[in-house]
Amino acid sequence: MRFALLSAAALLTLVSATPAQAAASYAPLPPHNPYAGPDGTATMHGDTGSSDATPLAGPGAGPLSSHRTALASACPTVLVGGDGFPVALCTTIFGLTPTVHLLDPGTGESLAELPIAKGSLLGGVYAYLDDQDRLVAVDGLGTLLRIAHRRTSSGNWELYVDSSLPLTGAVPEGDAVTGVSPDWQGRVWFATGGGVVGTADDRTGTVRSLTLPAGEKIANSISTSPLGTAVATTHATYLLTAGTDGTPHIAWRQAYDRGPGRKPGQLSWGTGSTPTFFGPGTGTDYLTIVDNAAPTVSLLVYRAATGEQLCSVPVLKAGGSGSENSPIAAGNSVFVASTYGYPYPKLPTDAGDSVPSSAGFYGGLSRVDVRADGSGCDLKWDDKVRSAAVPRLSTGDGLIHTVIRNPVIPGTNGTSIIDPYYYGEIDPETGKVVRTKYLGAGFIFDTLQMAGTIAPGRVVLQGTTTGVLRITAP
Incomplete structure (x- = not known):
């Protein structure tokens, strides 16, 4: 695959000319959650609405x-607090x-x-930074932890557990928490792989939970907004709210087409999406996921307040039609990246066989726009970018x-163990790659469909199977 490379002068023109246009086209982002860290760096997906968008700029012009x-370690979660220090959750x-x-x-x-107690494969993935720059995660023992950092008397840095709250009464034996996110009341929402959704208030020690219908699993993270908490199970999309005592209630539920089985390049049989809030009014007007329909998946957009389905648009038609990644969504636009056929070295124990049993990694990236009048959605472009990370x-x-991730041939x-990896920048208006930087080849540079984070100072931090990449320009 060939990529157009911009000269430094051309890139400088692009970078300096587009921010105001971009802010107008892809705004607003979800509102700031007062109990989370900085927007763009507080969660794996940027914010508690899981927009996978950030107000921070990436590397500037120059080499x-x-x-x-x-x-x-594999490092799927790299976050940055208000103090500027990156915190990585690795396995x-x-x-x-x-x-x-x-x-x-x-x-x-x-x-x-x-180190924290080991749990399920996805238990070492999802976490967030709170408003005090503490990492909030649930360990393998089912304990909600807030992990802070400080300098010791010797001048060295240390990480320590600042507070903890057992969730053992709400998390069944053999189950594990896969996702956590704060709501606007300061409670921590959590979801388990077995389909339990709950709230935990570590200020009072109160934990409340709700078990979703039998057979529904939760294999991705969850998202929160002032409207409620969004959860996508292997069968349906939910919006949940909480009573005054913290007990979760289902505001709405929408089933989706989960297809005949898990697709190659996915970790579960169902959507691979962390549900994403977006919209041109409040930043949370809509909620979106990608279904698992065969042979072609569709982007589904709901009105967040009511659950009414606004549209279903087939996506990833040019490449592999399947996605394990959360969509990017901002303003009226949604971007979906394909993971179809991506070779994960390890799958969850309950993943099951894929249908078909194997496939090549075709790549794929689609953009869908919600019409300004809210009457539906349209596919704007569909390309074959072989994204190996959550864009x-x-x-x-x-x-x-x-x-x-480029093929050797x-x-x-x-795909092979000697595939080369490139940092890439893509024009959201066209879907075309405009700049690349060779990172390395082989297993140690595999980004394994993990999310990168843009840190202050125009730095990209990207987890790999063996550590963290730091990408910069002068």
Whole structure:
């Protein structure tokens, strides 16, 4: 695959000319959650609405450079607090132990680490930073942790558990929490792989829960907005609210087409989406997921307040039609990346066989726009970008940032352990790649469809199977 490379001068023109246009086209983002960290860096998907968009700009014009911090761990979650310090939640290659790392903002090197109790495969993935820059996660023992960092008397940094609250009464034995997010009342919403959704208030010690219909699993994270909490199970999309005592209630439920089975390049049989709030009015007018229909998946958009389905648009038609990634959504626009055929080295124990049993990694990226009058949606473009990470839209520079996995043999759909990886920037108006930077080849650079984060100072932090990449320009 060939990519158009912009000259430094052309890129400078693009970067300097587009922020105001981008802000107008892709605004507003979901409202700031007062109990979460900075917008764009507080959650894996940027904010508690899971927009996968950020107001922060990526690397500017000039030669790009990259540095890899080797942590012998897969690092799917890299967040940045209000103090500027990145915090990564990683899982060690040997032992599969979830481990929190505090990273140096200037170099990306690990300043401190803290292992936490091991749980399910997805238990070491989803977390967020609260308004005090503490990492909020649930460990393998079912305990809600707030992990803070500080300097010791010797001048070194340390990570420590600032508070903890057991969820054992709400999380059944053998089950594990997969997603957490704060609501606008300061409670922590959580969801388990087995289909339990609950709230935990560690100020009072109150934990309340609701079990969703039998057979429905939750394999992705959850999203929160002033309207409520969005959850996508392997069968349906939900909006939930909580009573005064914190007990969850179903506001609406919409089933979707889950297809004949798990597609290759997905981790469960059902949607691969963390549900995403977006919209041109409040930033949470709509809610969107991608279904698992065969042979072609569709982007589904609902009115967030009522659950009314606004549209169903077939996407990823040019490449592989299946997605394990949360959509990007901002303003009236939604972007969907394909993971169809992506070779994950490890699957959840209950993933089941895929249908078909194998497939090449075709790539794919689609843009869908909701019409200004809210009467429906339209596919704007459909391309074959082989994104190997969860893309991130910057309204600060008007670009989509991701990592691209090229085949060893150009023009093929195969993957190998020596595939090259490139940081890539994509024009959201056309879907075309406008700049790339070679990162490396092989397993140690595999970004494994993990989300990158744009940090203050125009720095991209991207987790890999073995650590964290830090991508910058002068």
